[in-house]
Amino acid sequence: MSIKELQAKGLANDPRTRAYVEPVRLVWSTANGDTSEVVNPEGLLAGNGGQVTKEAPNACLLRHKGEAPAILLDFGTELHGGIRIAVVEGRFPEPKRSVRIRVRLGESAMEAMSELGGETNATNDHVSRDSIIDVGLLGGAEFGTTGFRFARLDLLDEGEIELQSVQAVFVYRDIEYKGSFRCSDPLLDRIWETGAYTVHLNMQDYLWDGIKRDRMVWTGDMHPEVATICAVFGEHVIVPQSMDFKRDRSPLPMFMDMPTYSIWWLLVQHDWYMQHGNEAYLQEQRDYITGLLRELIGKVEPDGTINVYRPFLDWPASSNPAGVTAGVHALFVLGMQAGARLCRLFGEVETAGLCEGLEGRLRKRIPHHAGSKQAAALQALAGLMDPAAANREVIAPDAPSGYSTFYGYYMLRARAEAGDIAGSLDSIRAFWGGMLELGATTFWEDFDIAWMEGAARIDELTPPGKIDVHGSYGGYCYKGYRHSLCHGWASGPTAWLSEYVLGIQVVEPGFRKVRIRPNLADLNWAEGTYPTPRGLIHVRHERGADGSIRTDYTVPPGVTVVE
Known part of the structure; x- marks a missing residue:
């Protein structure tokens, strides 16, 4: 059948882009000994590419002499996609055309080191992230579609291979970040960007809740995700497509x-x-x-x-x-x-x-x-409780203890309606900043500030005396390693910072009218952009020596700023 005949039958084009990402760090490898050996694992960081060639001076040698040699690689950030493995050649006791390699992908270093099941609840739920694959000699293989940052490879067949490269196959939507946020606190800048990236990764076939698990369209999760999309990407077809998908089903x-x-x-x-x-x-x-x-x-x-x-x-x-x-x-x-x-x-x-x-x-x-x-928080936003009372009596005490990644967005909104921008910023720094402090590059399905005590970072193997925060915590449907470390409902601070610190709030549909009301709290300045159907709004707020706030803004034609 020709391509024209296939097109006539109707092809579903993938709106996403594929790219290859090289590992940035060797986290771990098995020790060399009489039964296994790993030679030049750092060669995999040299950017050898996926096209196999017999001339591969930077190849990593894996030698199995009774026990499986293994390596653990770090790609530097959470990704959605799989792995591409290129093998130069191998030497085995009997002739072989392919070799068995066990591949384990993980959102944390410890998840990539885990065995399925057990107390830490490592799973292949929704997608396979732990499998044995056949990789051709003088060839390669691609495996997996999941959310991950780390990859562990074990050579299972006795003999040796020259491993030319291990690349992440990054699958994402190549879209412009139209919105932006910068301020006098670099941590808040990083939190805004991390929330934006978290949702970006979940913009796959549809707008998902998580890229490892569940990889599904959940309309509750979508509400903070859509708020983030509006602040970062503007109008995007994935939102109505996902909304219609749930309506029709x-x-x-x-x-x-x-x-x-x-x-x-x-x-x-x-x-x-x-x-x-x-x-x-x-x-x-x-x-x-x-x-x-x-x-x-x-x-x-x-x-x-x-x-x-x-x-x-x-x-x-x-x-x-x-x-x-x-x-x-x-x-x-x-x-x-x-x-x-x-x-x-x-x-x-x-x-x-x-x-x-x-x-x-x-x-x-x-x-x-x-x-x-x-x-x-919901009562305050619905007008069933005075926002100041809700903040004073319930939300602010011991904050961010009792926060959650999903409803944290509404807690922040309720606190802002109570005028507590300073307290909100402190909670953002502690709660979402706490995930970053533990090595996160995207925000998680759940987080409790108490988890930070004694916790190891997720980008290291847990040392003695420390707690594996990924494998040890979580509840309900997300215990242990089943816990998603890239969940779009946790992106609330991105939308909130644009809405309440930059102070950009829509008044009439389609941004025919907009309110710009700065709330710097302890910040010296903040600036950014916000996408509208009519173009970008540009805003900068700056605190003067006398404490007053100067605001400069430009809005596109057709947008009216109201007091």
Whole structure:
């Protein structure tokens, strides 16, 4: 069949780019002895390329004389993709055309060293990251599609090979970083960039939650991810494609995984419209949105009790059922607020009235937050609790203890609405900066500030007396090495810094009107860009010697700045 015939049948083109990344560091290799030997492992750092040649002076020799020789390589940053291995030649007791190599990929050095199963819960869930592959002599092989930074290779066949190169096959979307953020604190710059990169890696076929696990479209996870996409990349097709994917696979009366995640889908639709003003796309959602709102309204009892089969905020909140009840209540209020606005736009007056009526009923019976920072944050954002009280009584005490990677974004937003920018910045530095201090290059599925005590960095083999933070912690569905170290829902500070420190907030759909309100707290200056459908907004805030803030900005034609 010719390429034209294949094209006529319909080819699904991959929107992603492939690139090859060389390792930057040899982390470990087996010791040389009578049974195995590794010679010149540093040669793999020389950039030998993937095209096999007999002239490979920098090749690494792996010699198996009874035990498997092994190496552990570091590619320097979290990547999505696989491994390309090039072997020059080999010598074995009997003729061979290929050699068996065990490949283990890991987001941490210790995960790449682990065995499947056991107390540390290393898995091949969702994708295979630990497998035995056949690599041809005077040839090569590509293996794997996962999230990783480290690769361990073990030669399993007795004999020896000359290993020319081990490269990461980096699969990503080649898109422009239109938004930017810089300030007088380099740590905050790095946190902004790390959040942006975390979401960028998860922009694969669709917008995923994680590149190792789950590699799925979760609409709850998408809300902070989409906020980050808006601040960094602007309008991108992956968002409506992912939203439509979940809509089409969740026909009403079915919810998207769980009722609260259907509410998050609704909130993404509202926010996406406010950011980009694409009314044609929003109108395509009209029937589904109105039907979804009626399904949600039907889950609330006359007294305001919400009766859903799986109330869920995030995993760390699950240990506080009363807090979950309060948070879900607030999430329903936020959903009804957004739903009423969208229905008014659609001309769906009756459904808008139902939303407003339910919101009024929900405001008459407000569950106590039960000390849950997640619940208090949502209550503050929904107008069910004074933001200053929520911050003072629940969110700020012992912060960032009790923070979570997903709902940390809403805790930061609630604190900002209370005027506590300084406290928010301190929490960002400690919590998200804590992951960076432990060697992270992307933000994690979960993190607890208490994990830092006695923890080794994830880019080193855990020394005696230290704790393997990746293999030792985690709960629910992410225990041990199953824990994702690149999870898009953890990117909240990127969106937050653009929204609250640069102070760029959309007022009318499509940025017809924007508010620019600086909040420097302890910073001397901050500057950056924000993408809009009409072009980039450029902002710089600088503190003068008298403490006053000077703001300079440029906005594209069609954007009006309001006080």
